[in-house]
Amino acid sequence: MNIIEKILQKQKVFILDGALGTQIQRNGHDVNDSLWSAKFLNEDTSVIKEVHKQYLEAGADCIITSSYQASIEGFLKKGFSQEKAIELIKLSINIAKEARDEFWEAFENKQSRVKPLVAASIGPYGAYLADGSEYTGDYKISDEELKSFHKKRLEIILETNPDILACETIPSFKEAKIICDLLKYYPNTSSWITFSAKDENYTNAGDDIKVCMTYFNKHEHISALGINCTAPQYIPMLIENIKSVSSKPIIAYPNGGSKYNPITKVWEKGELSPPEYAKLSHLWYTKGAKIIGGCCETTPNEIECIRKTLIV
Secondary structure (H helix, E strand, O other): HHHHHHHHHHHEEEOOOOOOHHHHHHOOOOOOOOOOHHHHHHHHHHHHHHHHHHHHHOOOOOOEEEOOOOOOHHHHHHHOOOHHHHHHHHHHHHHHHHHHHHHHOOOHHHHHHOEEEEEEEEEEEHHHHOOOOHHOOOOOOHHHHHHHHHHHHHHHHHOOOOOEEEEEEEHHHHHHHHHHHOOOOOOOOOOOEOOOOOOEEEEEEEEEEHHHHHHHOOOOOOOOOEEEEOOHHHHHHHHHHHOOOOOOOOOEEEEOOEEEEEEOEEOOOOOOOHHHHHHHHHHHHHHEEEEEOOOOOHHHHHHHEEEEEOOO
16 A cells, blocks of 8 residues: 555545745746746755645645755756755655745644655656747657656755655656656655646546556556646546546646736736635545645645545
């Protein structure tokens, strides 16, 4: 039994955190950089730690690390040495662990919730490119190059022993299969795979979501499957599609209703308030999602409302 299934035996839903980069912006910091939030791993780690603590205080059962856009290649491009790049990638997980441990030590009513987990973010190759291709999967590199990219980062991250691996915002079936094949060598490490989707039926790269989930449902080393970084209106049908072909716990952490503009690198604001987002989360739960949170443009307010709606 993997760690997610153990938690779901104790409570009906497992609550994730929300956006990291856009919450850093809300806290008054500039993330307009090819490294996005990962730039603060070198500049000021307290900026990242502050957001982790905000989500823990809001009620998140799991915080996702700032490693989404952290890669050796990305740091080398910014002028860091390989040794420094490795140090910063590991730091992204260790900061989250520190934030979690400090929060939990001070948290008095430990019987009221599970000890939060730290999920190490494994973003797509396109996140390193920072050119919007993470939303298409069109990288123009070979499968071997893609495998090498993920293998190096995965090995570094696993040295820090995160509670779980969050392989997230994956745009294509091909990239997800490559990651899945690498994870076979770490069967004792819990992991999830979540795709970004362009509508109710297809990933951002145009792959049939049912075909994808049928494939990954057969792999025992994948703990859960789902969707993230996707418009909220597509989530109910996507959950139904996943549920029709998979028996694994279903994850949903969509965007806050905004649309990303890859030219300006700005999220163009949508309409959902935190209570409205939480109402949608109840719908996702009734459809079959058991792991729920938020992605870009969501805040601790959404997470707090989700917890009050689904657990409290």
